[in-house]
Amino acid sequence: MLGAQRETTRRQLDAEKKKRTEGPRVESLNKRFSDTHERITLLEEMMRKIFTGYEYTKLRLFLFKGKDYHQY
Numbered sequence: 001m002l003g004a005q006r007e008t009t010r011r012q013l014d015a016e017k018k019k020r021t022e023g024p025r026v027e028s029l030n031k032r033f034s035d036t037h038e039r040i041t042l043l044e045e046m047m048r049k050i051f052t053g054y055e056y057t058k059l060r061l062f063l064f065k066g067k068d069y070h071q072y
Helices: 002-018 024-065
Strands: none
Touching (some): 002 024
């Protein structure tokens, strides 16, 4: 959803820039694009931390239990 919003904003921004008009519309689109990109980056970072922590937890379970945790 955020990716689609970012791409739509990017297309709108490109269309406005082709008109060679700088103004509130271009500024608004630039801000919306930046905000959306920042939110996507934040979500990706949070997901990376979640999955990295999950993988670490699986490894610890395997090492400390001495057997495969999938058996439970």
